[in-house]
Amino acid sequence: MNPINRLAIVGGIHGNELIGVYLVKKFQKYPHLINRNSFESLALLGNLQAILARRRYVDIDLNRCFIGDNLPATKSSIYEELRAKEIQAILQPENQEFVDVIIDLHTTTANMGLCIIIGNIHPLLLGLAAYLSAINPLVKVYIHQQARNSGFLRSLCQLGFSIEVGAVAQGTLDGELFKQTENLVYAVLDYFEDFNKGKNPLIQNSVTVYRASGVVNYPRNEDGDIAAMIHPQLQFRDYQPLYSGDPLFLTFESKEIFYEGESTVHPIFINEAAYYEKGIAMYLSQKELIHI
Template identity: 40%
Template sequence: MESVSSPPLSRVAVCGGTHGNEWTGVYMVREMLRRGAERFGSASVTAVLSNPPAVDTCRRYVDMDLNRCFTSSLLSSTVTESSPYELRRAQELNAQLGPKGSPQAVDLLCDLHNTTSNMGLTLIFYSSDPLPLHILKYIQGKMTSVPVRAIQVDVSASDAYSLESVGKHGFSIEAGPQPNGVVRADIYNMVKEAWELTLEWIQLFNSGSTFEGGEVEVYRTVTLVDYPRDPTNDEITAAIHPQLQDQDFKLLREGDPMFLTFSGETLKHKGDELHPFFINECAYYEKKIAFHLGRKVKVTLLPLKVHKV
């Protein structure tokens, strides 16, 4: 059977606090930094607190969303002391962990996030890079106590906007529900287990194990849904309907309730049957997103093995 290969993963990075009020990643990275430099087999692991000023003030960001600052055009733009902090910080992180798209970039970058949505453990990655898909399959096979899902974002490498795109391979972990500025032991331990399984997978991969092919399910965003708004002042006029709240990844069918207006009217879904996620995510109010609607698809994986350099 045809297979694919990839060079060993010798330099690995894990980041937390890209959003300063998402505290699972913050405290995981702080614990790693407290322990000092670590090696896992042939791989060295670098832990990075991505946005220290935002962490210190328990805010998502200082000037702008850091996790939207890693497109190739923004990373190559001219910055000055008056530039937004996150734009300057993105270029610092790119110099430390990249440069993006270069042979010097870390081999694998994992960025840890929390969501206020009821998404459990969700991996997010770009395009169809087989390596993070195999990590996903491995984690799914080992973590049976919680559902492990994946969102695939189909954009070009240069347009990929989030921190994990700086690595040769990368993915982010979204874990929730967790309020901003709070650390929950159950969510923390869920993410910690997923990260430890990632390290376990890396050791197996680097030592020459071949990972069998197969299929994995991923969700691909089809559209973004905004809250109903008052056309005169743009204020929202409804909240997520109680029957939709916390139902991330559950199929939304024609006629299912979506919103409950503040005057008491139920607004129902019209159109294709799709899967909602990031339902009522706190940080997305400013982005005018009530939830994402995506399609669940199966992706075929070829066997994967290390390619010794």
């Protein structure tokens, strides 16, 4: 495989996810923190207007706008479409892969801990996931396959992935999770530095992953409004097995709704604030061990 020449760390693709915003500001102020001998690093803020407005986005979700189309967007009146083009012009000028790695920093109101989200199962990303899991047991790996240029920032390059940290409320910082995320970024940089230098950073030959297998929507009433809440027994229990018959929702009338699927699943993104507008209550995943 070719060496890594350039790596980008992006924060604030969603303007109210502050850990990524303030980590990137720190890296911009102290670039030596992310410089490594064998590759160049750049730190970039994502949705500038949404960061100022302390909102996820202004017009539409920026993290659905990276469709690999480098036509000029000057005709668009949608801020995020313009900003996506600007970011693509920095990361992929001339439609070439200028950066080899993209680390996209996010937070979630779900209790996701330190989660690496991989959209493209590349051996170097699986090796990274194994490495990070081995050095920190709080790290979890979620595989949600998506096509190249499918709208997510991470889909812009082969070695693009997200770090999703929680639980943290939108619009707030959490000092402990800030430090843990920062250390995770440094571990990622060490991994690629070792790779470039021909060292094998792989310290175990398998990794536990959670592979996307479905989605659960909120129950709705006749007006289309949500009719139930995440069941208190499920709240904050991301990654834990959910068995047939386990409680899933509690209606506003205090009626319990149970999981009726036959297979055991592992819910993640339970009660993520940003998914209410889509009616999504959680994603489901299958836990598996991948040998690498």
